[in-house]
Amino acid sequence: MRTFEAVLAQIEQRIAADGLTVGDRLPGERQLAGQLQVGRSSVREALRVLETLGVVSSQVGRGPDAGAVLISRPAGTLADLLRLNLGLATMSAREVLDTRLMIERWSAARVTSAPPAMAEALTAMDGAASPEEFVTHDIAFHVALTDAAGNRLLSAVMRALRDALVSNAVEAVRRLGHTDDLQSDHRRIHTAIEAGDADEAVEAVTAHLARAYEHVLH
Amino acid sequence: MRTFEAVLAQIEQRIAADGLTVGDRLPGERQLAGQLQVGRSSVREALRVLETLGVVSSQVGRGPDAGAVLISRPAGTLADLLRLNLGLATMSAREVLDTRLMIERWSAARVTSAPPAMAEALTAMDGAASPEEFVTHDIAFHVALTDAAGNRLLSAVMRALRDALVSNAVEAVRRLGHTDDLQSDHRRIHTAIEAGDADEAVEAVTAHLARAYEHVLH
DNA sequence: GAAAGGTGTATGGTCTGACCATATTTGGTC
DNA sequence: GACCAAATATGGTCAGACCATACACCTTTC
Known part of the structure; x- marks a missing residue:
């Protein structure tokens, strides 16, 4: 299994386990990479997949709305x-x-x-x-x-x-x-x-x- | 527009313009990056999106079947x-x-x-x-x-x-x-x-x- | 005290370069 | 001709750096 696929599974599992819902934020790319012990590029590819599936939306900058936010736009x-x-x-x-x-x-x-x-x-x-x-x-x-x-x-x-x-x-x-x-x-x-x-x-x-x-x- | 989105548009445009169909190969990631004057990571994120959409499949190694091949698995x-x-x-x-x-x-x-x-x-x-x-x-x-x-x-x-x-x-x-x-x-x-x-x-x-x-x- | 402005900082976005695993191609050897 | 080893092209991954952005925080000013 490719690394980004493992990251994908981890993120999906975390969404289910933590009961995350629309509007909640995911950890930052660097933090996620550190937690999962993978490179940032692998995390980014996983997030890109989730973005393509209409499940997350990434905002640049800083503040409560920045980072990868859960959405649902299929x-x-x-x-x-x-x-x-x-x-x-x-x-x-x-x-x-x-x-x-x-x-x-x-x-x-x-x-x-x-x-x-x-x-x-x-x-x-x-x-x-x-x-x-x-x-x-x-x-x-x-x-x-x-x-x-x-x-x-x-x-x-x-x-x-x-x-x-x-x-x-x-x-x-x-x-x-x-x-x-x-x-x-x-x-x-x-x-x-x-x-x-x-x-x-x-x-x-x-x-x-x-x-x-x-x-x-x- | 983010770089990988521009790459995405370019690839899609090329598929339409060149009449590419299922089974045809896309250029390698490095070659594509060179042609479009972008980094390889941007090309990879674009290919990841296409893979998520069931349009390309990437094979490692060398030979006629290696690289990003067009498929259609929605x-x-x-x-x-x-x-x-x-x-x-x-x-x-x-x-x-x-x-x-x-x-x-x-x-x-x-x-x-x-x-x-x-x-x-x-x-x-x-x-x-x-x-x-x-x-x-x-x-x-x-x-x-x-x-x-x-x-x-x-x-x-x-x-x-x-x-x-x-x-x-x-x-x-x-x-x-x-x-x-x-x-x-x-x-x-x-x-x-x-x-x-x-x-x-x-x-x-x-x-x-x-x-x-x-x-x-x- | 409040408003205004400047600085700091965390975020995603991108690039470069390197290395690895894989699978074919190539070329040499028997 | 068959076999085996080296070269090579491919995607996969990582590390580090830098940029633009947008908010947080502090200082200045009135």
Whole structure:
């Protein structure tokens, strides 16, 4: 086992044993290296791994907030994961989009009321001047839908999908030229959720994404 | 921007520009450091990030296979992500299990034929002597179901969920004492898929996981 | 006493150079 | 041709140094 992996295991074990939680600080790199009898570079590589996994955040300087602080932000890691694996062609855009459809259908079937963020995104989309702006609010609409389902893991995945596909979406809207159909889809989804009609909400989401797929794929 | 982040961006840009794919090699750490005019430690931290994301694998020694080779193994990263975030209590076991239910329902609705791996896991479960052994084959059964749906992203997520929850599952089976009900569920799922009855397959998966949930949660 | 400013210091970030273990390549030897 | 030893390129690790940053602390000033 490489040294930094042993450090990783030690840190993880300490988090569990000491009951550390979000906001708590880890010892400094030099102190950690001394305690574990390893070089500072090995500690740094372990911390880099934890940072990549969205578990710690390093702050320079001095004071209560300096050093490696425990956080929990899996969305960024997921986004990197999707982006790089899409780049290596071991995942297709089709698979990513199908996953999104699955999550949104699941969410639409479970939300009991439309969150304010959905209505806000809806009105903001009306005034969108550019494809970029439209996609920004469109994404906010769909993320709000997922958030309303109350599953933080799915919310994180949805945000990652968003980041991985935003450029495709902007390009698709640009090719499409207009957003009237997409907008009416949005209103249909919103209305169904506000009415508490889960089946209609699922159907509306499915129809909306099917329409969008035609323009995103290829 | 930190130096290693710039290195990261450069490497990613190079992968895209040169059309590198799985199996291709990156330059050595020293050579990369020289090309980018940075220290070797910065290159190493960047490579550590890529390794964490399941995109490169480093081999020591000399020869065609030595050095940083491009791979694509997102499952390990996802497993680490879930395990650490479960440890920090920003995700609950309930949310993870609901995600699994969603994926398995989605998969059950789409598979057209049961893969051989499902039948194998089914017969292996009959002879399982310990909870550990039973869970091993149970997992193989469910992973095979997801694999049959043909979405590599979902397969990777399913494998990550498996790794994150295997200890919970073993404990649940131990408490339960017997696996008769779970086994009959498995046969029902398998039969439904072989018969091509998607609705029945989804219903069987839902009932099976609902039963399992009672013993895993709390 | 309070405000302002300067100094000290602990932190992460980076670089350099060295050494080790490993695994292949190379070249010599029988 | 087969075998063995040396050279070499690779990642892995360590030690030490220096930098930029941001807070802590003390001094000065009013």
